[in-house]
């Protein structure tokens with residue numbers, strides 16, 4: 001179980017997270033939703049210790065993250081929101097770096113790399129520089145790095161971005177089986193169909209504040225026969241969106 005309790009994060013004047021409390025259970029897929037700037041990446045970066053909350057506590061199985069940072073980080077596989085990292089390395093050098101950080105046995109590393117590069121269809125590209133990869137190939141390289149140690153907790157920031165349909169399908173299957181093995185998957189997404197398909201529980205953030213936390217099923221039950229997209233837009237959307245949309249659509253005509 002992962003618990004965030006009264007977590008706040010400010011950047012100067014900007015309040016990125018406001019009094020966020022969440023419980024994320026083992027064996028579940030937990031989705032973080034919210035518009036651009038809502039605080040999803042800030043939540044994720046706090047969980048993986050890239051940033052320090054201004055106040056509040058985060059615990060993993062009752063252990064405080066601040067006091068057990070290294071041990072907890074070893075349990076986490078993290079995919080950041082951009083794959084544009086370590087561009088000067090080859091994919092193999094990047095995975096070596098991860099293997100060293102997690103102190104993985106060579107045989108395990110080679111087996112996992114063989115399996116994962118075949119699954120994500122980048123076998124044969126291991127010795128090419130990441131800078132020369134397409135966006136999707138970079139994303140696959142980072143994903144393989146995160147999955148290499150088979151960590152307990154996967155924390156994935158918009159992981160489907162740039163993946164081709166086959167790779168996205170494979171990743172979704174891996175996420176489901178990871179949760180079925182009693183482990184935890186936390187991911188952020190803007191793709192509400194994916195959230196509806198995959199998540200057990202959800203948090204929806206708006207301007208750093210939690211506006212929904214609970215199961216997908218309970219949320220769907222609030223408006224029977226509506227999709228998650230419709231319900232999400234009702235919760236978070238602009239009140240006068242139709243008028244704004246109409247202005248933009250008809251603006252071209254008024255200048256013709």
Ligand SMILES: Nc1ncnc2c1ncn2[C@@H]1O[C@H](COP(=O)(O)OP(=O)(O)OP(=O)(O)O)[C@@H](O)[C@H]1O
Nearest residue numbers: 011014015016034035036037038039040041042043
């Ligand atoms: N390093 C930073 N310095 C200053 N402000 C920041 C920094 N990082 C994030 N913010 C601000 O914190 C708020 C939350 O940003 P965050 O990246 O968590 O949003 P997000 O929900 O992940 O957005 P997106 O969907 O666009 O990725 C935003 O107002 C953002 O401008």
